[in-house]
Amino acid sequence: MADLRQDWEPVVVRKKAPTSGAKKDEKAVNAARRAGGPIETIKKFNAGSNKAATSATGLNTKKLDDETDVLAHEKVPTELKRKIMQARLDKKMTQAQLAQLINEKPQIVQEYESGKAIPNQQIISKLERVLGTKLRGAGAKK
Template sequence: MSGISQDWEPVVIRKKAPTAAARKDEKAVNAARRAGAEIETVRKSNAGTNKAASSSSTLNTRKLDEETENLAHEKVPSELKKAIMQARLDKKLTQAQLAQVCFTRLVVQT
């Protein structure tokens, strides 16, 4: 029994050190202010957003504003729309069947 001994050294149990996210918490910042610590807070311009290309978008916006050319798609005349619809109805096809015959997907345009 001589191999058994007791350890009488004091053991100090502490909480984990705060993580970086916890140090940036508003409560932690306020506690540091009350303690008199120097604090520098900087907010990143696009932090927490999905605007990675926002700096280049301002350049593109300026270019688009300076553009004077009319870039509109040509519109399909309503006579063509009605002719396609009438031909489809004459053959007793649904829109889905017509799309399948034309080897395309059915896309409803409003």
């Protein structure tokens, strides 16, 4: 009868050991020291750091200091937030129910009604569709 045991030897696969250029350079520097020859080194500034060149030298600070524009995000106009709130109350909905119908978080509706949100035309069109009224443009009722 034939022998059913298998005679397999384990095979171990290993990655090749990483070779870094630093070890070769270190060996070359040590060999040059032993030989008494000149050693040339180069200092790399900000090598391996995550700092931008402009932040290290401060080239943009003058531009920032000279900036006089008041930069602010556009907010929801008072007229729009009143229209949203009035249309929602006419439909007897809460902010959470309205948010669910437009597939947004309740916080979004709250921000639009308080005037803190940055206007997004897609959200405004969803509100118009669900509330059944025009909130912007020439067709908006006052």
